[in-house]
Amino acid sequence: MVSQGGFLTGFAAIAGGGDGTVNEVLQGVVHTGTALGVIPLGTANVFAREVGIPLDPLRAAELLTRAEVRRLDVGLTSTGRYFLLWSGIGFDAEVTKQAELRFKRQLGILAYIAAAVRTFFWFEGTRAQVALDGRKFRRRVLLMVVANTRLYALFPLSAQTRPDDGLFDVVLFGGRGFLTKLRHVLGFFAGKHLQLPKVLRFTARTVSVFSSRPLPVQVDGELIGTTPMSFYIQPAALRILLPPTAPYGYPDGRLNLGARASAAHDPSPP
Ligand SMILES: [Mg+2]
Known part of the structure; x- marks a missing residue:
C-alpha cells in the first residue's frame, strides 16, 4: 500500500x-x-x-x-492559492462544503453524491458582479467555473479549454428555479450546456466576482473561502x-x- x-x-x-x-x-x-x-x-x-x-x-x-x-x-486566487484544474464559485463549492461536513472520509464519493442531490434542491446562488479583464456585468450565479483544464469532474466543460493558452475558460451557469437548474444538470451530462440560454462562456486572464451575499469557492476540489475573490x-x-x-x-x-x-x-x- x-x-x-x-x-x-x-x-x-x-x-x-x-x-x-x-x-x-x-x-x-x-x-x-x-x-x-x-x-x-x-x-x-x-x-x-x-x-x-x-x-x-x-x-x-x-x-x-x-x-x-x-x-x-x-x-492564482486573490487569497494566494494556486490551482491546476479549476476554481468553482457557488454550487460545486457548496457541495464540497456539505460533503466535508458529512463524513467525506468514511463515505468517499457517496458523500459528494448525497450532498449534490440535497444542495440541488435548495441552492439558488445569488446576484453577483463579475469582472472579466475589467469588463463588468451583473448576473445571478448558480455556478461559475474558472477553468484551466478541459475536464470538469469527468466531463468536458468546453472543448476549447487548454492549460497552455494563457487564458482561463469561464463558464457561468445563471438563472434560478428548479427547471433552470434541471436544464443545467441534464445539459451538462449531455455535453450540450453551452447551448443553453442561461449558460455563458468567456475567456479572460483575470476574473473577479463580488456579491453582497458570499458564495463559497473551491479550487481543485478543496474549499478555500468565499467571494469576493479574484483569479489570475x-x-x-x-x-x-x-x-x-x-x-x-x-x-x-x-x-x-x-x-x-x-x-x-x-x-x-x-
Ligand atoms: Mg487556458
Missing part, C-alpha cells in the same frame, strides 16, 4: 495522490525550476485523465522515467512531467508566450 503525499527527487516533486494532493504539492513548485510529477492514487484523478497519465500507479511511475518536461498555465492566470508558471503523448504543454526552455496566447484566438491550429 502506497501512502498519499509528495516527495522530492533531484529536480522534480512527485505528487502521489488525488487532485487535492496534486494541489498541495503545486503550492511549492509554481514559479520554481522544480517539475511536478503525478502518480494518481486518488478517487477521481481528473488531472491524470486530462493529460493521459496512466491510472495504474506502477505504470504512471514507470512513465515518469521517460516523461517530457513541459510547462503549463496555473491559476499565471502563463507557463508550472514545470511539469507529462507523457510524450500529452496533448498540452509549452515546450520547456525557449518560450514564445505572446504567439501562443494569440494563437488561442485563431481558429486554425498554431
Whole structure:
C-alpha cells in the first residue's frame, strides 16, 4: 500500500495522490525550476485523465522515467492559492462544503453524491458582479467555473479549454428555479450546456466576482473561502512531467508566450 503525499527527487516533486494532493504539492513548485510529477492514487484523478497519465500507479511511475518536461498555465486566487484544474464559485463549492461536513472520509464519493442531490434542491446562488479583464456585468450565479483544464469532474466543460493558452475558460451557469437548474444538470451530462440560454462562456486572464451575499469557492476540489475573490492566470508558471503523448504543454526552455496566447484566438491550429 502506497501512502498519499509528495516527495522530492533531484529536480522534480512527485505528487502521489488525488487532485487535492496534486494541489498541495503545486503550492511549492509554481514559479520554481522544480517539475511536478503525478502518480494518481486518488478517487477521481481528473488531472491524470486530462493529460493521459496512466491510472495504474506502477505504470504512471514507470512513465515518469521517460516523461517530457513541459510547462503549463496555473491559476492564482486573490487569497494566494494556486490551482491546476479549476476554481468553482457557488454550487460545486457548496457541495464540497456539505460533503466535508458529512463524513467525506468514511463515505468517499457517496458523500459528494448525497450532498449534490440535497444542495440541488435548495441552492439558488445569488446576484453577483463579475469582472472579466475589467469588463463588468451583473448576473445571478448558480455556478461559475474558472477553468484551466478541459475536464470538469469527468466531463468536458468546453472543448476549447487548454492549460497552455494563457487564458482561463469561464463558464457561468445563471438563472434560478428548479427547471433552470434541471436544464443545467441534464445539459451538462449531455455535453450540450453551452447551448443553453442561461449558460455563458468567456475567456479572460483575470476574473473577479463580488456579491453582497458570499458564495463559497473551491479550487481543485478543496474549499478555500468565499467571494469576493479574484483569479489570475499565471502563463507557463508550472514545470511539469507529462507523457510524450500529452496533448498540452509549452515546450520547456525557449518560450514564445505572446504567439501562443494569440494563437488561442485563431481558429486554425498554431
Ligand atoms: Mg487556458
